[in-house]
Amino acid sequence: MSTVGVDWDTGSSPPIPNGILPCSDSLWAFPEHIINVWSFGQFRYSSAFSLCIIFGTNELWFIHHFLQKTWNLGNTQDRIQWQTEAQKIDERLTVWREEFVAAVYRLINAEYAEEERAEMDPNIVLTNCVLDAAVILLFQRMSTIPKEIDPSAEPWQYATNRCIYACDNMVFKVNQMTDEELSNLTFHKSMRKQSTLTFRAV
Template sequence: MPPPAKCALPCSDSLWAFPEHIIDVWSIGSFHYSSAFSLCIILAVSELWPVHCFLQKPYDMRQVDERLEWQSEAQQIDERLTMWREEFVAAVFRLINAEFPQDNRAEMDPNIVLTNCVLNMAVIALFQRRAPCPEGVDQPVEPWPYATNRCVYACENMAAKVRRIDDAELFNANPHLILSIFVAARFYIVYSKALDADVPRNLHSLAFALHTCSKRWPLARRYEAIIRTAVAEHRTAVLESSLPVQFYDLRFSTLELSDTLQAWADRALLPDPVEMQSVSEATP
């Protein structure tokens, strides 16, 4: 149940507490719009949970009836996310008009950017397992064009947003933003490899963002190492890549591979012992 309307939660200038699609009817007492922080909280508590629950359900995609059931439920969740996105955009305009009418970059508020990117990451996580995978990765059923198109759209939307973030803002970015950027970058690499195409230009924006974040966050440094390696090995067969083969298998979410990928990155980032010995011998 939602809390009493008169109970103002610690969200600066509004309430966030109703887990329904009610952003557009945000008028409780003197609170007529939601803060950037509260919008981010609404996304987390009301929209990401259905995505998480759906991804935990076991489906055998080789069974036609289960595959169709999966597609139907995925589309319903996607429609809910799309509806939320529309409400979010409207709420952001109300927030900017109320608090930052003279700010030309008000939509680049860190919480607004994070919400945008996490929303796009949710779409990718929802659909990526039905996008095409490259040769060398088992794919029991044909890719679903709807899923592929939604993932590509989410990646493009995120790349467009990331390109507008200043270096200083990236350096101080919320570490949750790093995961979103990596999820999109991974999808771009796997998808273009599946098509036997060059990596898209948008990937470079995401890789540069990880590089900038890596000056502060070790996680971004690991993710950047993975992306740079994948780009360098883009024309290398999956089974010959130095990366774990699961990186190219979109049936695995990035969170499921977190330990494996970070362990690989930690090994890759270790100083080369031969180079270290050469430096030591050259030092007087």
């Protein structure tokens, strides 16, 4: 996750198809002998931590792989291919986000139903923020860029809209956090102060 925006080979392996971490907080509370005989397939939710790791090890590989490619966006054929691949990855991220939201609801209902702000679990917030950052990194090269910064840039409205959506979503999520919750996410503690100025600039 810490290298989500780099354009060099991070050495990560391609994700295993349908690779999941079938663990839940309640599962690890069981006696060891029960864990050894229980079928993981019967669990319909994972812990917030495992959901975060699933995203980092599976979905972010596609972002890394895409950013490592060399593109000449001044060339029409390259630009069209870039847009096509970027949109496919974005669609994959959108599907993952929907599955993530559903998994979080199942997790909260199953294990944290008594907690008022269970959705602000640090791992849930971190996953949301990195997911939004991935969308921004995916599309920023063809989002609206002021001419004084790059006169040759040809903005793609779809890219701009997706970046704005991701920025708004991240700002909303971080601003919902209390100072105590932010203390568990030092990266977002400083980001909260600058979020409006920084992300609105996109």
